[in-house]
Amino acid sequence: MIRVALVDDQAMVRVGLRMILESEDDIEVVAEATSGVEAAGIVAEHAPDVVLMDVRMPGMDGLTATREVLAAHPGTRIVILTTFDDDEYVYESLRAGASGFLLKSVDGDALVSAVKVVAGGDALLAPEVTRRVIEQFARSGVDPEEPDEPSVEAIGDLSEREVEVLRLMARGLSNQEIAAELFVSATTVKTHVSHILTKLGVRDRVQAVVEAYDSGIVVPRP
Incomplete structure (x- = not known):
């Protein structure tokens, strides 16, 4: 219950x-x-x-x-x-x-x-949530013209593929949608997401996306 x-x-x-x-x-x-x-x-x-x-x-x-x-x-x-x-x-x-x-x-x-x-x-973490998070970062002074390549410190221990998955999460995509985008299985994406949460020290997708923006892993687009 x-x-x-x-x-x-x-x-x-x-x-x-x-x-x-x-x-x-x-x-x-x-x-x-x-x-x-x-x-x-x-x-x-x-x-x-x-x-x-x-x-x-x-x-x-x-x-x-x-x-x-x-x-x-x-x-x-x-x-x-x-x-x-x-x-x-x-x-x-x-x-x-x-x-x-x-x-x-x-x-x-x-x-x-x-x-x-x-x-x-x-x-x-629906797309409308993600859009509002991005808008908030834009209002708070994050420069959308900054390079897309995040620093090593921001990435932490994330692999290149995990960073790619995190960026898609930040667009509001579900595991199934990420799997279709990357041509992998949903199970593989679920594993990547689990690793991302562990490495970033957060408990769910929402907190992972917030951390991604906070740390510069994801930068708002113009």
């Missing part, structure tokens, strides 16, 4: 999320909170596998709450709930340790799928 906590200051949003999630036999909503301040408390008390966290809340926003929850409970998986006008939060949310984000307009099937993906230890 996947245990989920909901953190959102709007009651109707929480009701809608609960109805969708609890229509599934293998998902249980174990707690709700109306603010970021309450988030750490319900996680400590109910130990959810996944937290759906709103960004904009009074008192403490979802970004700060994400940092606090993960500092105390690093194994918790957090998915940020956002809207199209929350671009400024996306990169910092991912950098804070969130396993991805969902638009509040997402349909029920996609919501259920996202919770199951994150609970299974993977991360949500």
